[in-house]
Amino acid sequence: MSPPPSDSTPHISNGSDAPDTSPAGSFEAELAKAGANVRSRRGMAVFLARRYPLGGVGLAIVLLFIFVAVFAPYITSHDPLSTNPAISLGAPSAASPMGTDFMGRDLFSRVVYGARTSLAVAFGATLLGVLFGVLIGLASGYLGGWVDLTTQRFIDMLQALPTLILAMAMAAALGPSLVNTIIAIAIPKLPSIARVIRANTLSLREMPFVEAARAMGMSEMRIALRHILPNTLAPLIVLATAGLGTAILVEASLSFLGLGVPEPHPSWGRMLSESAAEYVRTAPWLVIFPGLAITLAVFGTNLLGDALRDLLDPRQRTSN
């Protein structure tokens, strides 16, 4: 960040192969920092990781969880469901690095397989929520009139209940299963997504480029989907990634309350609930490790969401 030497002639390198002999080395540093001269995909990745270090950490965490979820059977040799009363409530050891629970199941395996449940619910609920939230918000904002009026009252109804309460009510009504948990978590997501998309659509539909598109002969459907929707993408992606964390939390809460993903799927939330009351003093690892998994996953998705918001602003896109 140091200012260039005052006696040097300003010289902007275009990053060509010719070595830069001018005394404007600090310009080079500045340019490198600004991401000039990044040509390769790998160079871009390195640049982005430097520019958004927290986002890089977030992405690494999310990728780690995805990796763990996908390759669960290769990561742990224990079956997360097999019980062994002989080693019930075993402390962390070489054989089971996170200890065992009251039924003698290997906790490490259960945390690893729990990533599958958590991520399936988080991504599933987010996708579902985004899909319907965008549909509702776009229709509501673009069409206006009675469509807007009725959908917004429906959204008001959903928003009147706190996320967890609504998810609980939905989960209780639908009954425990993986798919129902996803639906139950997706529904409370609708209001925030629909509201943001609607607000953006309301201002975007008055933009001159919408009228220009109309004057070019575009249909209303095409204008809404191709010209308005992409302009709402940046806030949508931030909402969606931040929502991943919430979804993981809500899933854990539902499972903690016994309304979430049923047995035999291992769920971080249910692991907590099974052990929190009885074993938290005698076998704290039963609470610490699933709790850490939840915290880390939520932390990672939130960091990633923030970095994506900065990155996806089209004004920061370069031409290559």
Added chain:
Amino acid sequence: MDSAIQDKAAGGTQPAAAKAVLEVEGLKTYFFVRQGVVKAVDDISFSLAAGEKLAIVGESGCGKSMTALSILRLVPDPPGRIVAGSVRLDGRDLLTLSDADMRRIRGNQISMIFQEPMTSLNPVWSIGNQISEALMLHQNLSRQDAFDKSVEMLKLVKIPEPARRAREYPHQLSGGMRQRAMTAMALACNPHVLLADEPTTALDVTIQAQILDLILELQERLGTAVVLITHDLGVVAETAQRVIVMYGGKKVEEAPVVELFEAPLHPYTQGLLAAVPHLAAMSGLAPAQSRLKEIPGIVPALVNLPKGCTFAPRCPFASDVCRNEFPPYETKQPGHSVACWHADALLGGRHA
């Protein structure tokens, strides 16, 4: 009632063989608002020959832009509605077409350039992508062909490095560049008619001249007829062959450009021309008039137009008949028609 005159007016400066591509007749676009009926476009008629350059001039709010939007059937509805008239493109009445048919006309046979190049392009798509979209929509080109054609169009509007620029986003282009890109998009499908709604208003003066030159050059090269909407009489003098002067939603005068500047018949046109600063007078080379002339009064609110001639309250020649009845359009000279009760006296006065 004035169509006969219109036909004559259209034939005034154009060779008689030139066929009209666009004929607007008795077009009325009204807005129905709480305060009453706003007659934004009131009984406008004109015709446009193939390859012709027509200018529509008038103050803000006189209905110039609404005329253009009415031709494309893009009047915001509600509250606006085209209540009467016809718009014929190559003999086909656009006002009776289905919405789907109308969409096939827009951007394909009639396209429009807007005032705001900064916001008339979608910020999230590259320039080439946006031009390609129109081509894919109207010309059924493949993505690759459409993109190649877009690059060609960008080259045509003299954007340097068109292949690279086509991949850039609107924010990476200057205002003038964006208006060039808009022009490229509007002309991509080789329309018969180009409606340019104050295409240079938002640009600075040197760029204005470039863009006008470009539009004119392409217009001649591609044989597109242009309707140039502007409030800038300098632009009119440079570009148009024929001029329509609008006031209060109505057409008050129509004439070949030279005649309009040399012998305006309507008191409003005369007032407008008197209000244009002259370089010679300003620099002291010509006998100086110390102040620019102005038209007294203000533009009447369209919702509460005066009875009779809309210009009467501001007109130095207004008489009782002006305040009671809107004058008929009459052809005073070949191709030169005017709606003024006193046009004969004004004409006579000049020629005497």
